[in-house]
Amino acid sequence: MSERFDAIVVGAGPAGNAAAYVLAKGGLSVLQIERGEAPGSKNVQGAILYSDALERLIPDFRDDAPLERHVIEQRMWIMDDDSYIGTHFRSNNFNKPPYNRYTIIRAKFDKWFSKKVQEAGALLICETTVKELLRDDGGKVIGVETDRPEGKVYADVVILADGVNSTLARKAGFREEIAPKEVALAVKEMLFLPKEVIESRFNIEKGEGVVIELMGKITKGMMGTGFLYTNGDSISIGVGCMLSDFAAQKTTPYELLEQTKNHPSIKPLIEGGEMKEYSAHLIPEGGYKAIPQIYGDGWLIVGDSGGFVNAVHREGSNLAMTTGRMAAETILALRADGKPMTTRHLAEYKRRLDDSFVMKDMKKYKDLPDVFHANNQFFTTYPELVNRSAYTMLTVDGVDKKTKEQEIITSFLKRRSLFGLLGDAFRLWRAFR
Amino acid sequence: MSGIKIEEKLYQNRYLVDAGRPHIRIKDPKVCESRCGNQPCTACCPAGCYTREEGRIVLITDGCLECGTCRVVCSPRNLDWEYPRGGYGIQYKFG
Numbered sequence: 001m002s003e004r005f006d007a008i009v010v011g012a013g014p015a016g017n018a019a020a021y022v023l024a025k026g027g028l029s030v031l032q033i034e035r036g037e038a039p040g041s042k043n044v045q046g047a048i049l050y051s052d053a054l055e056r057l058i059p060d061f062r063d064d065a066p067l068e069r070h071v072i073e074q075r076m077w078i079m080d081d082d083s084y085i086g087t088h089f090r091s092n093n094f095n096k097p098p099y100n101r102y103t104i105i106r107a108k109f110d111k112w113f114s115k116k117v118q119e120a121g122a123l124l125i126c127e128t129t130v131k132e133l134l135r136d137d138g139g140k141v142i143g144v145e146t147d148r149p150e151g152k153v154y155a156d157v158v159i160l161a162d163g164v165n166s167t168l169a170r171k172a173g174f175r176e177e178i179a180p181k182e183v184a185l186a187v188k189e190m191l192f193l194p195k196e197v198i199e200s201r202f203n204i205e206k207g208e209g210v211v212i213e214l215m216g217k218i219t220k221g222m223m224g225t226g227f228l229y230t231n232g233d234s235i236s237i238g239v240g241c242m243l244s245d246f247a248a249q250k251t252t253p254y255e256l257l258e259q260t261k262n263h264p265s266i267k268p269l270i271e272g273g274e275m276k277e278y279s280a281h282l283i284p285e286g287g288y289k290a291i292p293q294i295y296g297d298g299w300l301i302v303g304d305s306g307g308f309v310n311a312v313h314r315e316g317s318n319l320a321m322t323t324g325r326m327a328a329e330t331i332l333a334l335r336a337d338g339k340p341m342t343t344r345h346l347a348e349y350k351r352r353l354d355d356s357f358v359m360k361d362m363k364k365y366k367d368l369p370d371v372f373h374a375n376n377q378f379f380t381t382y383p384e385l386v387n388r389s390a391y392t393m394l395t396v397d398g399v400d401k402k403t404k405e406q407e408i409i410t411s412f413l414k415r416r417s418l419f420g421l422l423g424d425a426f427r428l429w430r431a432f433r
Numbered sequence: 434m435s436g437i438k439i440e441e442k443l444y445q446n447r448y449l450v451d452a453g454r455p456h457i458r459i460k461d462p463k464v465c466e467s468r469c470g471n472q473p474c475t476a477c478c479p480a481g482c483y484t485r486e487e488g489r490i491v492l493i494t495d496g497c498l499e500c501g502t503c504r505v506v507c508s509p510r511n512l513d514w515e516y517p518r519g520g521y522g523i524q525y526k527f528g
Binding site: 035036037040041042043044045047105106107108110126127128129146147148164165167177178179180183185187189190234243246247250251252253254255258275276277278279280281282 | 437439442443445446449471473476477479480481498499500501502504505506510515516517518519520522523524525526527528
């Protein structure tokens with residue numbers, strides 16, 4: 001297998017598939033390498049698909065993509081140990097096609113996406129792990145070495161879509177090791193239930209879906225969140241916290257997930273679900289400041305490998321598709337101009353990202369990880385206080401409402417003080433504005 | 434540590450184990466014992482691959498979910514961490 005291609009894409013997740021698709025459509029010879037037995041077999045996501053990023057690649061994806069349910073209702077629950085207080089937003093406008101977001105099952109979805117990539121003309125080889133990047137004497141990336149016999153393959157440019165661990169970029173010295181405070185560790189279970197049971201429990205009809213985001217005491221004071229998504233005949237339930245917090249607290253991820261499943265507000269929703277898979281994944285949540293160098297001589301980084309996740313808005317796969325697409329478009333533009341794939345020319349990729357929503361959003365929340373790391377009251381004290389306030393106000397026990405209000409105000413002041421409350425409000429405003 | 438048996442969860446997963454060729458290796462077991470401290474791999478690994486036996490760390494990679502957690506939390510950088518050979522390891526049915 002000593003062949004030469006215009007481009008090599010490492011990985012067949014959303015970023016790699018988007019890149020390979022655009023390159024192949026653009027007429028380049030593309031080799032895509034995937035280590036799983038099929039695309040998707042190594043990949044984990046919640047998973048929500050935002051239509052926009054995929055629509056820009058495959059406008060008619062709804063015709064045959066394996067989509068589970070379109071989301072008509074979003075719930076945000078702030079949890080105390082025995083209760084939650086939250087917001088639900090449900091709109092029949094979300095029932096009007098074209099739908100804005102869907103729940104998906106990644107193993108199925110990635111296979112479908114990959115089929116489109118192959119139809120576009122890219123050559124996919126699975127069950128092949130890339131061991132390292134091949135470089136010439138000047139350091140330029142000229143191909144990859146796989147774990148197949150005589151497994152060297154050459155290309156003008158290599159796109160690294162090898163996921164959050166970004167093994168190849170680290171080995172090549174393009175980036176440092178990830179720090180525990182820059183990644184969240186999420187674990188998830190797939191619980192199967194009959195369609196009708198899901199629909200009655202979540203108050204939805206055929207094809208409609210609900211997503212619940214969970215925060216507060218379920219993460220035991222760690223910076224993190226949980227989620228519950230309705231698929232066709234299954235529920236995805238998971239919880240994720242910053243790895244630095246897991247390491248400091250010594251709570252195992254599966255204990256945390258088990259406790260989440262047993263919360264009195266969640267348990268009845270998943271009762272009787274048959275567990276068919278347990279998965280784990282790292283999510284790069286270091287934000288803008290943790291984005292490594294994403295281009296160089298003969299190489300580009302896309303998706304999770306580049307840290308492209310917006311933790312606040314829970315966007316990742318759309319950023320993966322968008323960065324994959326833009327990397328590919330950059331390569332096509334350079335080729336059209338007859339320019340070589342050098343660091344100077346590939347810098348155009350970064351310029352395009354800077355001009356797009358990708359970097360603008362990443363920049364907007366650049367201070368948020370630090371704020372939450374330094375202030376765990378947002379994950380403990382406040383969820384407890386608001387839940388207990390609601391409990392106080394909604395318990396009819398002969399105490400007058402004015403006294404109850406005073407009790408609530410006192411409880412906030414006692415736990416956080418006036419300066420603490422104002423400071424927290426200011427910190428949040430500054431980080432979110 | 435708790436009543437939860439991680440094996441029962443992992444039992445639902447599909448693996449192709451590369452027998453005799455673990456993809457993660459502890460470089461120097463002595464470093465785990467003396468230079469690490471709180472041995473976060475034992476609590477953080479979502480597949481429970483790392484256990485403590487008489488102060489030593491025992492690593493069995495068969496149930497590995499290939500997330501990368503152990504490598505990131507290993508502050509003495511005492512792991513040789515590679516992905517499994519192509520086609521081996523966890524094969525997610527749903528992911």
